[in-house]
Amino acid sequence: MRALVYQGSSDKALEQRPIPEISASTDAIVKVTRTTICGTDLHILKGDVPSCQPGRVLGHEGIGVVHEIGPSVTTFKPGERVLISCITSCGKCLYCRKQMYSHCTSGGWILGNTIDGTQAEYARIPYADTSLYRIPDDDEALVMLSDILPTGFECGVLNGKVQPGGTVAIVGAGPIGLAALLTARFYAPAQIIMIDLDNNRLEVAKRFGATETINNVRSDAAKAVMSMTAGRGVDTAIEAVGIPATFELCEDLIAPGGTIANVGVHGAKVDLHLERLWDRNITITTRLVDTVSTPMLLSSLHSQKIDAKLLITHRFRLDDILDAYETFSHATDTRALKVIIEV
């Protein structure tokens, strides 16, 4: 089969690989029909993720058809359409029993990281019963439920306690920030203020339902947020970039009693200004997505409460996946959000 393989030193290639085989009784082999590229894949290519070694098939998102199941798999049969969760969950360990699948002691984020992933014709999915979800058809919008929508929703919206009538600021209007925006709307907040450096993305945010936008190249975002919120700051600040400046911006615009929900992947420490914040009754949260909200998101997609397709800007064939990477990694120029790879 064809598979996109990480070569080390920023390199990758579409290679021929053998179709994966069942190695544990709880495995399933899924024939991938559609996959996508994540910002994390770009991090791997930069060498930021040491757990992912050269030779690894990349990708942790996708939908497909069950091709083969191990003898212990009871929930799925060959031929059934499935969504692949970016998080593998054994369903048995201390963390899985607390619904914190991200920290599953033998799973978590392993696809396209410590085991071969989904940017290939076939993928082996461990703990298939608790890591796949049945889907009705091959709708490309479903690919958004592998990672980006549960991440925006769980790490940003749920952790950030978005509420009806509340005020939300989202720092970063990339795919994850926009996924947070789309899912924040589940709770009908009064204001969703989107902050980014890129006017194109801010225009997209407006179309997705942002009530206000701020380009923080040109203006003092904290000051602008204060003036938009009667001087109080926001109830929820969602950090969707992953650098110190954007996290510290969240510290500046949070209201007393508010919550900063970190979604960004950080490579460096940040300054936490407890000398200003110790008495402000704020909450800060971090989270690797648990994908506990996947059934709810499937239900919301099915009932048209969310239009996940909005996040998809480009489509490629697997044979052109290197072009897809090129497009996705130059998002400012290409205006790419999520790119679909048809396998």
Add this chain to the structure above:
Amino acid sequence: MRALVYQGSSDKALEQRPIPEISASTDAIVKVTRTTICGTDLHILKGDVPSCQPGRVLGHEGIGVVHEIGPSVTTFKPGERVLISCITSCGKCLYCRKQMYSHCTSGGWILGNTIDGTQAEYARIPYADTSLYRIPDDDEALVMLSDILPTGFECGVLNGKVQPGGTVAIVGAGPIGLAALLTARFYAPAQIIMIDLDNNRLEVAKRFGATETINNVRSDAAKAVMSMTAGRGVDTAIEAVGIPATFELCEDLIAPGGTIANVGVHGAKVDLHLERLWDRNITITTRLVDTVSTPMLLSSLHSQKIDAKLLITHRFRLDDILDAYETFSHATDTRALKVIIEV
């Protein structure tokens, strides 16, 4: 001033009364600009509410302008526009300090019940600082925030734990059931099933966002709900009628783990089938509205997350309030939901 006065024996009249005066330092006198009639007013007229004695000015809803304030009132000044909450809250007692204003030891529901109410040119509002809310203008939609929207939201939606992707059934498509419907949409549930005997009201419910409707004259509502929910029942059942049959219907259509939120005013006991429900992990709640959500609802109205005007079907002058009662009390024929009285 003119005031609608309860005469006892199902009777009422528009009388001349003196303008009320400040009697405690925390009182305000509000010049009422718009008021409305509540189903509870009809209950009073039937003699169902013994705490309300003949001679009482009816009404516990309305908006207006502050006319005069007692010496301890610090939040409002004469001339400011205000929303009158149906619940009076002292802000000091055990219950007020727990945000359970409905059980305020010297307040609660007293307007148009144990003290004179708002169907008059002026009303005395005790504990004005904690029982009035500042509003921007005289928009008639704001009258819906005195009682019906916080009641539907707090007693039905919040107590019923409506969630994104969840399933909701609302039994009773009268004004309160429709207020629950409008505010349930804050949480983007996948299904909102409306159940009523009146096809007109079910059509209204469809326009307000119900995903399915059931006329339970003609069909077995519990069976219909089961077939709409893959045999599981609903996560939230909101009882918005107040008779045994509708409450017991909720018992029949609730899913394991679900919540029955009672909103209806009941005059008789109901059968609770614990022999079937003891092991179903369900929750049942009752509540007199606390109006703790009023600031949030004001914010939601302001940000156009809810269109409260939809609930208003008729308008009358205060001089014609007897006609307004006539229209409101024959809702099946008149298709009345809420009627606005312009004072």
Add this chain to the structure above:
Amino acid sequence: MRALVYQGSSDKALEQRPIPEISASTDAIVKVTRTTICGTDLHILKGDVPSCQPGRVLGHEGIGVVHEIGPSVTTFKPGERVLISCITSCGKCLYCRKQMYSHCTSGGWILGNTIDGTQAEYARIPYADTSLYRIPDDDEALVMLSDILPTGFECGVLNGKVQPGGTVAIVGAGPIGLAALLTARFYAPAQIIMIDLDNNRLEVAKRFGATETINNVRSDAAKAVMSMTAGRGVDTAIEAVGIPATFELCEDLIAPGGTIANVGVHGAKVDLHLERLWDRNITITTRLVDTVSTPMLLSSLHSQKIDAKLLITHRFRLDDILDAYETFSHATDTRALKVIIEV
């Protein structure tokens, strides 16, 4: 092996049965070392539980040693000591993924009900990885964690929202009511009022930490509770009997804003006095134990935050299990709480 078998018509016998065998790859066979008798077993003998047919080995509680495992079991090995949960959980279904193991679509309460149980030398435990818990030794107190302590804690204390400084009434001082009492103390409520007809049990409750007791043969319990709580009623009322009179007593003694947590197994409907309760802001809950708290209870037992041994009054050998049933079923005379059967 020897096993206690339900014969139908109130009858039971200690029979010889073959040792159970692995029938699914996720099964384990456990050599039982200690088991006990539950009030539910007496219900079965009375014919109240139609799902349990004659020929069934009774019992859903116990500790033992893993004897054999199916090929998919990964968490336990033969020779390890385990606690058997009264609830079997597949770990995969909709309900298990929501931690509502009681409603597991292929598990739930099946041991000693729809499959053979634990009052035997060996028991087959389906879904062993998610239905057994590792334990350090053969301490008989651990048997209390199969059912009675999680039931009292989850259905009574957690559902009842027992809080520091709060007031609790427990109606019924049998084993389940006393388990609720012991675990209510985790939250340091200010008052725990125990209500029963049996003075001996009330004395036991005092020793277990009840702050007040009421014998409701001799006094009006609701009135007594009101006088003990400054006229307010209790924040939490736990029903631990299962008849209409005791549930309706809970309706009489609950404070505004309080919670009635039903634990009792009911055979008949009860009167819910919504004509009095509709505006009292109360919550009523039902629950079949999910055993989600088992790891926490193991930790609490290990750290000596609870003395589970207090619940054990009698000990028997398996050969004398008919005597054990005799003793347990005449608890008023024998003063039995839980009886340990040593296998």
Add this chain to the structure above:
Amino acid sequence: MRALVYQGSSDKALEQRPIPEISASTDAIVKVTRTTICGTDLHILKGDVPSCQPGRVLGHEGIGVVHEIGPSVTTFKPGERVLISCITSCGKCLYCRKQMYSHCTSGGWILGNTIDGTQAEYARIPYADTSLYRIPDDDEALVMLSDILPTGFECGVLNGKVQPGGTVAIVGAGPIGLAALLTARFYAPAQIIMIDLDNNRLEVAKRFGATETINNVRSDAAKAVMSMTAGRGVDTAIEAVGIPATFELCEDLIAPGGTIANVGVHGAKVDLHLERLWDRNITITTRLVDTVSTPMLLSSLHSQKIDAKLLITHRFRLDDILDAYETFSHATDTRALKVIIEV
């Protein structure tokens, strides 16, 4: 009257001052019977609190007798015994209505800060109805409820989500850390690990119920905590010192899914290691005490669920308050926790 007055430049003196007078209708004048000194008072003397200017009577804790009330005060009468809350709450503003009294727009922490305080024979208490609590007697233990116990409980224990069976580390065994320890026990956690540099204080912590102690002069506290928690870290880490090193220690010992509850008053920013914590599903909270738990703590004290007296080590007469400051500010030598000033 005699009053302890801040002179600026680390100086203070017992001066003669006029008895305060009612200046707003909601004020009460309280004759103080017992007060105490807080770590914050030492911060003021160091010049760390610029809002507190020279000439200010210090102190924000105490109990006493109502001496005089303003015309709007309805809850208290002269002659009644009261607890003075360190937080003044108007009961009307946006924050008070959300139970966030710490951020009351005209109150909050003002006593002994922006208005004269309680280290005096009399104190003026604004918003008396919502800032005083009725008490049964002059028990010195009640002084612990003005600040230290609600602070330890709300900022540490409630924010830290201490749970039955859980694991807790408290960094700092001063009065606040010990108050957190005493109130953490309301929730029966399995482990409470106390960390400090002072062996005497660690011995006190043991007597107060710590299950383990670590002197972090001599050992690597994070490593020690890991070995005490099977390598997982703690569910709750309470920071009760207020310097970067202790906050960062909390970052090192928190388990995935755990909560760091900051109680300490910080004068400098800290390093938040998001490069390690972004995917650990942790929560960090800050809070100025709201004193919403005061009624609950009064109830717990009354029902002997907490022995607040344990925190009191020394007693002085008001005339000797300078000695009291001397003793309190040299706590390592004097082994002082809280010192009572009898007025």
